[in-house]
Amino acid sequence: MELKFFVDTQLPPSLAEFFRRRNFNATHVIDYPSGVLTNDKEIIKIAKLENRIVVTKDSDFFDNYILNGYPPSVFLLQLGNIKNSELFSIIDNRLDKIKSIFEKYEKSLIILKRNEIILY
Numbered sequence: 001m002e003l004k005f006f007v008d009t010q011l012p013p014s015l016a017e018f019f020r021r022r023n024f025n026a027t028h029v030i031d032y033p034s035g036v037l038t039n040d041k042e043i044i045k046i047a048k049l050e051n052r053i054v055v056t057k058d059s060d061f062f063d064n065y066i067l068n069g070y071p072p073s074v075f076l077l078q079l080g081n082i083k084n085s086e087l088f089s090i091i092d093n094r095l096d097k098i099k100s101i102f103e104k105y106e107k108s109l110i111i112l113k114r115n116e117i118i119l120y
Contacts, residue, residue: 001103005075006047008056009036015055018088022095027052040064047071053102065109065120073102074109090114 005026007016019026029038032046040060047054053073054061061074075098079090091098094117101110101119109120 001106003099003102004050004052005055006043006050006052008043008054008058008061009038010057011055011077012084012087014084015087018091022092044071047073062109062111069107072107075102076109076111078111078113 003024005016005019005024007013007019007026007028009029011028013028013030016026016028016031029036029043032038032042034042038046040058043054044064046052048071051072053075054071055075055077057077057079059076061071062076064070065074077087079087082090091112094112097117098110098112101117102108105119111118111120
């Protein structure tokens with residue numbers, strides 16, 4: 001199964017590049033017509049249509065996932081305000097585990113914290 005990521009507005013476009021450099025299919029919200037003005041409803045629609053995992057810091061996606069089961073998969077980053085280099089390092093150090101979880105569970109929500117990964 002190919003993992004495809006959709007990076008949300010509040011995260012840097014370079015995160016999508018980070019995923020692409022690791023051979024994942026990844027887009028950022030700026031790659032779509034509405035750009036940074038793309039709302040959560042549109043992001044969910046795109047994620048479902050393109051079978052993408054929403055990568056976000058926005059807890060609204062957690063709520064939507066728990067209440068409605070959408071989007072199908074969410075990668076919620078709860079790391080606070082950190083430098084991009086630290087963000088990439090934290091993800092990179094856990095990328096194999098994250099990948100295996102998303103491959104094993106077609107619909108899932110992963111919360112990444114500094115010292116733990118939580119699966120819903």
